Amino acid sequence: MAQTRIAVIVGSLRKDSFNHKLALALAQLAPSDFTFESLRIDDLPLYNQDDDANQAPSVKRLKTEIAAADGLLFVTPEYNRSIPGVLKNAIDHASRPYGQSAWAGKPAGVVGISVGAIGTALAQQHLRNILAYLDVPTLGAPEVFLQAKDDLFDDKGHIGNEGSKKFLQGWMDKYVAWVKSHSA
Numbered sequence: 178m179a180q181t182r183i184a185v186i187v188g189s190l191r192k193d194s195f196n197h198k199l200a201l202a203l204a205q206l207a208p209s210d211f212t213f214e215s216l217r218i219d220d221l222p223l224y225n226q227d228d229d230a231n232q233a234p235s236v237k238r239l240k241t242e243i244a245a246a247d248g249l250l251f252v253t254p255e256y257n258r259s260i261p262g263v264l265k266n267a268i269d270h271a272s273r274p275y276g277q278s279a280w281a282g283k284p285a286g287v288v289g290i291s292v293g294a295i296g297t298a299l300a301q302q303h304l305r306n307i308l309a310y311l312d313v314p315t316l317g318a319p320e321v322f323l324q325a326k327d328d329l330f331d332d333k334g335h336i337g338n339e340g341s342k343k344f345l346q347g348w349m350d351k352y353v354a355w356v357k358s359h360s361a
Contacts, residue, residue: 181356183207184246185215188253188264188289188300195290195325200252202336203288206349211356213250216242218267229274236270243271243279248356249313253289255300264304272311281312284359286352288321290329296322316355319348 185204189196197215204213220235222228232240243249253260272278287304289297301320308315323329323341331337336345 179210181211181247181360182245183211183213183248183250183356184243184283185213185250185252186218186264186267187215188251188261190219190263194254195292196252196254198330198334199288199290199323200250201334202330203250203252203345203349205335206342206346208353211353214242214246216267218263221263221266221270224266224269224273226273232270232273239267240271240279243283246283247360249280249283249285250352251285251287251304251308253287253297253300253304255289255291255293255297258299259303260300260307265307268307268311278311280308282359283313284356285313285315286348286355287315288323288348290323290325292325294324296324298322314355314359316352319344319351321345321348 185200187194187197187200200215216239221239222233253264272280285308287301289301291297305315328338329336329341336342
């Protein structure tokens with residue numbers, strides 16, 4: 178059975194990031210023929226167009242990992258009603274130089290979690306606008322705007338709340354079908 182490789186891009190660098198926990202928990206809901214690999218974005222230099230002709234090794238690594246993936250999973254917090262700078266920096270690096278985007282054509286899912294009542298709704302909308310420009314087909318529905326609550330994760334990092342688990346399993350099922358429909 179061939180493995181479907183998913184590149185996971187978490188927009189938070191925080192050690193105890195809710196979004197990192199969510200990424201790991203979502204991977205546990207996927208079928209066994211899907212493999213999720215978190216991509217490192219904390220070592221990328223700030224994007225500077227002057228460096229396009231001589232990209233840093235960390236940028237080349239990121240682009241290679243994206244190119245090798247069959248799909249993308251963006252898991253992002255919301256900072257000041259938008260996406261974190263570290264995520265935008267990674268997106269910019271992997272989309273450059275112009276015409277050499279590693280993102281183009283890769284099917285994606287976008288989710289996020291925060292302590293706020295609206296989850297990461299605005300960050301996700303901004304991210305979807307960016308991904309649309311970069312020719313990344315993005316799953317539209319269901320949308321996942323999670324609020325971090327004490328019972329969401331159990332002590333093993335699984336989704337502990339049954340209602341949330343059922344909802345997220347439904348999202349994962351749609352995401353898997355979305356990625357498969359773009360791989361055919």
